[in-house]
Amino acid sequence: MLTIGLVLWNYKGYRTILAVLTILAGSLFIMHTEFISGNVTNYYTGSVIVFFGVWLNGSFWHFARKWGGYISSAEGLKSEAHGTD
Numbered sequence: 001m002l003t004i005g006l007v008l009w010n011y012k013g014y015r016t017i018l019a020v021l022t023i024l025a026g027s028l029f030i031m032h033t034e035f036i037s038g039n040v041t042n043y044y045t046g047s048v049i050v051f052f053g054v055w056l057n058g059s060f061w062h063f064a065r066k067w068g069g070y071i072s073s074a075e076g077l078k079s080e081a082h083g084t085d
Contacts, residue, residue: 003050007057015057022053 007019029046033039052060 003054007054010057012057019053019057022056023050026050026053 004020004023007016007023010016026046026049029042029049033043033046
């Protein structure tokens with residue numbers, strides 16, 4: 001709940017809502033592990049999802065734009081080298 005509160009405090013519009021939903025999904029994995037299954041894999045999966053949700057509200061889009069441009073330019077270079085468009 002503290003993580004969700006801190007993300008909401010740093011409100012950035014639509015991406016904050018998406019981040020909170022992602023954090024809730026990760027929290028459900030963690031709670032399911034703690035109360036029902038005890039499966040460590042689900043616990044780590046939930047932790048990664050929570051981390052991704054916090055990153056989503058922070059600087060994820062900066063990296064997505066940076067690497068997205070790199071990937072699309074690399075694909076463009078490949079198609080030019082092979083003579084296809």
